[in-house]
Every structure is written in C-alpha cells, then in structure tokens.
Amino acid sequence: MMKTFLKPLTAWLLITPLTRLVVTTIPMVAVVGTSAVGKSYVAGGLISGGYAAGEAIGAVLLTHRLNGAAIKRQCALICAISAALLGLAGFTLWSAPDWWPLAGIAVLLLGMVSSPLPGVLRSSATQLSEKPARILSIDNVINQACWVIGPVIGVMLVHKLNTFAAYLCLAALMLASVVLVFAAIPKNYKHQSGTSGKAKFRPIAVPVVASGVIMAVTAAFDTLVPGLLQEWFGSDERTSFVLAVLAIGSVLTSAVFGLKQRWSRPESIAMASTVMMILLLGVVGSAPNYVLLLVLAGFIGVVQAPSMVLRQVIVSDVVPDQRKAAAFSMLYAAGGVGYAASAAVTPWMASMLSAQFASVITAVLCLGVLAVAVKIQRSGN
Structure with missing residues (x-):
C-alpha cells in the first residue's frame, strides 16, 4: 500500500x-x-x-x-x-x-x-x-467555494x-x-460492503429528499436569473455575479455555523431553513429589479447553509459508521437528481408561462415532495 x-x-x-x-x-x-x-x-x-x-x-x-x-x-x-x-x-x-x-x-x-x-x-x-457538525460545515464551505x-x-x-x-x-x-x-x-x-452496507432510506428520508429539494431550489434560481437579467438589461452577463452572491452567502454562513460544536433540535432548524429557502424561491420570479434579486440571492445563500450542513449532521448521527459512505452518497445522488430535474423543468415553465409562475410552481412542487418525505420517515418511526 x-x-x-x-x-x-x-x-x-x-x-x-x-x-x-x-x-x-x-x-x-x-x-x-x-x-x-x-x-x-x-x-x-x-x-x-x-x-x-x-x-x-x-x-x-x-x-x-x-x-x-x-x-x-x-x-x-x-x-x-x-x-x-x-x-x-x-x-x-x-x-x-x-x-x-x-x-x-x-x-x-x-x-x-x-x-x-x-x-x-x-x-x-x-x-x-x-465534532461532525464542524467538519461538515468545513465541507460545505469547501463545496460552495x-x-x-x-x-x-x-x-x-x-x-x-x-x-x-x-x-x-x-x-x-x-x-x-x-x-x-x-x-x-x-x-x-x-x-460495510455488500447488501448489508446499504443505507436504509426510510430513517433518513427527510434529509435525503431535502438534499434534492435544496439543489432543486438552487437550480431553479440558477436558471431563472439569466432570463430575468435578459428582460431587464437585454443581456445575462451579470448572471455569474448574482450566483456568486448566493454562494458567498452560503460560504460565510457555513463558516459561522461551524463555530458551534453542537446544535439542539437540528431536524427543526434544518426543516425551517429548507422551507424558508423554498418560500424565497417562490418570490424570485416576481422580483421587480436587480437590487432585490441580489438581496434574494444573499438570503437564499444564508438559509441554504444550515439546510446543507445539518442534513449531513442528521445523517451522521443516525447512520452507523459502516453505512455512512452509502448514506452520504444517497444524499449526493438526491442532490444531483434534484438539480438536474429542476434545471430541465424550470426554464421550460418560464418560457411557456412566465418566470413568476415557474418560481411559484417549482416552490410548490418542492414543498409537496418534502411533505411526502416527512410522511415516509414518520411512518417508519
């Protein structure tokens, strides 16, 4: 070796x-x-x-x-x-x-x-x-950077x-x-290798699905921004700056979030921040100007951080060490699916309907999927 x-x-x-x-x-x-x-x-x-x-x-x-x-x-x-x-x-x-x-x-x-x-x-x-909360906060800082x-x-x-x-x-x-x-x-x-190394979905249904929802919200925002900028300025050149504001908000909040070694009721905090992120997405399509769009980007980044960090902390606490790799991979896969699905559907809805309808519909769908995950996890407890 x-x-x-x-x-x-x-x-x-x-x-x-x-x-x-x-x-x-x-x-x-x-x-x-x-x-x-x-x-x-x-x-x-x-x-x-x-x-x-x-x-x-x-x-x-x-x-x-x-x-x-x-x-x-x-x-x-x-x-x-x-x-x-x-x-x-x-x-x-x-x-x-x-x-x-x-x-x-x-x-x-x-x-x-x-x-x-x-x-x-x-x-x-x-x-x-x-201190898993701290190390996972560092992981999120690296990820967002x-x-x-x-x-x-x-x-x-x-x-x-x-x-x-x-x-x-x-x-x-x-x-x-x-x-x-x-x-x-x-x-x-x-x-743990083989079938016994698989992570069970039901006990971690909420953080796994929340991972997909968080990335779906992120993708919806990413794909709505160019159209809004094109409408306001005739160009989408400022897209990278808007997205950077979101990412920087998440990075800074993750860094601060990681200072605390342990959080009480992480499930409640994670759920509240995820729901807030979804609600903020719902008003993105109605943003009247560039300044408010930047404000929304910053707020989404700020509430994204606890959602992303704590869902990993929850999984780390619930899943045995032998199955953590599979569980974290499940989180990772859910995020990829959520981002890909939202990135494909949101622009289509925006072009067929409007950015306002697209952001609202995507937000409603995310809330619905999250509610189903809560029901699945509770049914297994």
Missing part, C-alpha cells in the same frame, strides 16, 4: 477541494469546450447532463459495493480511471469533434465511476473528527488554453487525488 507523510485530516482538506473542483468545473468545460471545437451548446449540455446522470446512478449503485478492507486502493483506482476518462473525453472533442457522443459517454462513465468519492470522503471526515470558482476556472481553461488542455487539467487533479486518498481515509475506516 502506498505510504504518505500527510495526516488524514490534512489530506482530506487537500483532496476534498481537488475532487470537488472537478465536479464544479466539468459542466462549463463540457458546455464551453464543446462549443469551442465547433459543436453546439446543446451538445455540450448533453455531455454535462450525462455527468449529473452518471453521478446519480453511481452514487446509489456503487458505494456499498466498495470493499472495506481495500477501500483505499479502490478509491485510488477510481481517481485514476476518472483521470483517464477525462483525458479520453478531451482528446475526442479536440481531435474528432464529430465524435462528441463518445466524449459524452466518457463523461457519463466519469460521473458513475467517481460518484462514491464524495460519500467516502465525507464519511472519512466524520470518523476523523469528534468550489461552486463559486469552478465555473470561472472552467471557462478560463477553455478560452486561455483549449478544450483538450482543460480536460487534462481536471485529469491532473484526479491524478493528484490518487496519492492523497491513501492518507485521507483513516486506517480504522469503517465501511
């Missing part, structure tokens, strides 16, 4: 942003990079969507199949295969743009293969620390270098993770 000189927590602090940057950068690299080689944004969107679909499938189907005794080697192999798939996708688009569906397949497989990593890394972090800079980095890599080089840069991050993963996963890491 490969030896490293890094402490597990230090390695985790390094590998988490590296692997998360791949997740947050690949959508823009796919869209902009595909366009840069002469293909349409639609083709790039399909490639990007394939990654999200692969994540959702792999997170549920693969994580519990990892072998606890060999999990370090398996995760290192996942990182290496991910790097190879990134290289293949980039080379295909660069050398044979007409073969872009092959790049799409490579990115789909990338999403599937790499999907267990977030769950394993989050599970490792909670097992490394006696990556979502701020990832898309920007993706566009810059394509424009300053080229499509192939952009994919190679992401591959390099995964290759660096091959080494770090050996140190990031503790020696006494607890993981």
Whole structure:
C-alpha cells in the first residue's frame, strides 16, 4: 500500500477541494469546450447532463459495493480511471469533434465511476473528527467555494488554453487525488460492503429528499436569473455575479455555523431553513429589479447553509459508521437528481408561462415532495 507523510485530516482538506473542483468545473468545460471545437451548446449540455446522470446512478449503485478492507486502493483506482476518462473525453472533442457522443459517454462513465468519492470522503471526515457538525460545515464551505470558482476556472481553461488542455487539467487533479486518498481515509475506516452496507432510506428520508429539494431550489434560481437579467438589461452577463452572491452567502454562513460544536433540535432548524429557502424561491420570479434579486440571492445563500450542513449532521448521527459512505452518497445522488430535474423543468415553465409562475410552481412542487418525505420517515418511526 502506498505510504504518505500527510495526516488524514490534512489530506482530506487537500483532496476534498481537488475532487470537488472537478465536479464544479466539468459542466462549463463540457458546455464551453464543446462549443469551442465547433459543436453546439446543446451538445455540450448533453455531455454535462450525462455527468449529473452518471453521478446519480453511481452514487446509489456503487458505494456499498466498495470493499472495506481495500477501500483505499479502490478509491485510488477510481481517481485514476476518472483521470483517464477525462483525458479520453478531451482528446475526442479536440481531435474528432464529430465524435462528441463518445466524449459524452466518457463523461457519463466519469460521473458513475467517481460518484462514491464524495460519500467516502465525507464519511472519512466524520470518523476523523469528534465534532461532525464542524467538519461538515468545513465541507460545505469547501463545496460552495468550489461552486463559486469552478465555473470561472472552467471557462478560463477553455478560452486561455483549449478544450483538450482543460480536460487534462481536471485529469491532473484526479491524478493528484490518487496519492492523497491513501492518507485521507483513516486506517480504522469503517465501511460495510455488500447488501448489508446499504443505507436504509426510510430513517433518513427527510434529509435525503431535502438534499434534492435544496439543489432543486438552487437550480431553479440558477436558471431563472439569466432570463430575468435578459428582460431587464437585454443581456445575462451579470448572471455569474448574482450566483456568486448566493454562494458567498452560503460560504460565510457555513463558516459561522461551524463555530458551534453542537446544535439542539437540528431536524427543526434544518426543516425551517429548507422551507424558508423554498418560500424565497417562490418570490424570485416576481422580483421587480436587480437590487432585490441580489438581496434574494444573499438570503437564499444564508438559509441554504444550515439546510446543507445539518442534513449531513442528521445523517451522521443516525447512520452507523459502516453505512455512512452509502448514506452520504444517497444524499449526493438526491442532490444531483434534484438539480438536474429542476434545471430541465424550470426554464421550460418560464418560457411557456412566465418566470413568476415557474418560481411559484417549482416552490410548490418542492414543498409537496418534502411533505411526502416527512410522511415516509414518520411512518417508519
């Protein structure tokens, strides 16, 4: 087994942003990079969507199949295969743009293969620390920071270098993770393999579904903003700034939130913040001007933080260590499904009806789905 000189927590602090940057950068690299080689944004969107679909499938189907005794080697192999798939996708688009569906397949497989990593890394972090709320707050800070800079980095890599080089840069991050993963996963890491390693859905139905709802709200906001800006200014150039306000609000709140070691009634706080986030989305489409839109973005980011942090804390408290990787992967998959579904449906509703109706309908649907999750979880108690 490969030896490293890094402490597990230090390695985790390094590998988490590296692997998360791949997740947050690949959508823009796919869209902009595909366009840069002469293909349409639609083709790039399909490639990007394939990654999200692969994540959702792999997170549920693969994580519990990892072998606890060999999990370090398996995760290192996942990182290496991910790097190879990134290289293949980039080379295909660069050398044979007409073969872009092959790049799409490579990115789909990338999403599937790499999907267990977030769950394993989050599970490792909670097992490394006696203060799961704090470590998960740090995880959320890293996650949101990556979502701020990832898309920007993706566009810059394509424009300053080229499509192939952009994919190679992401591959390099995964290759660096091959080494770090050996140190990031503790020696006494607890993981249950096989069917017994699956996390039961009913006891954690609310945090899992809330994960999807939170990301659905985020996607709805992300996709409504360009249309509103286009209507007000004739251009959507300010979209990145609005989205950055949301992400920064979440980052700062997560940092403050993590100062407290333990929260009483985390379920109530998480539910209240999730519902507030949904209600704020409901008025986004009715925002009368740019300033109010920025205010809404900031508030959504602020209430998003406790929703995201505490749902992970709840799962960490409820699920045994041996099944945490599978449970965190379930959260991860739900988020991917929620984001993908909302990103597909909300713009369509906005174009067919209006931004106002789209935001209200999406909010109502999110509340309905969340209510069903509450009923499912209560029926199992």
